[in-house]
Amino acid sequence: MHPLLLEGLTDAIGFVGGALVAYWLGKLLGFDPLAPGYGGSTLGGIVLVGLGGGLGLQVARRWRAKARKGE
Template identity: 55%
Template sequence: MTTPNPFMEGISDAVGFVGGALTGYWAGQWLGLNIFSAGYDNASIGGILLVGLGGGAGLHLARYWRSKQKAKDADTDAS
């Protein structure tokens, strides 16, 4: 059984979150939703929502990838 590497967990979480948030930001820009517009109009709120959802999805994807890597390493160690 291997011990978790906190550095790899932190880096993969950060890359997943930032990558997902950027993807959400770019999707919002493509849809015409500017998170930096003056005031909190519907377009701004929608863009902020996409950035938040993208960041959460990216973090979830990074943790899923890490669990698959851990399972693959466990299979390799068992053989």
């Protein structure tokens, strides 16, 4: 597999996976990023999803770097 394709796929999977985990965690905590309006619950949910996506992306990149070292 082409290295750039692998990089893009792992970044996408990490970002979307992290965002989904944060979305469901936020729903459990009472935050809903898809609620109508811009209340505290909505803004908190949006922040959580953004942080989760960024964290998932960083995890994917660290995993890829670690896998590259082990080759």
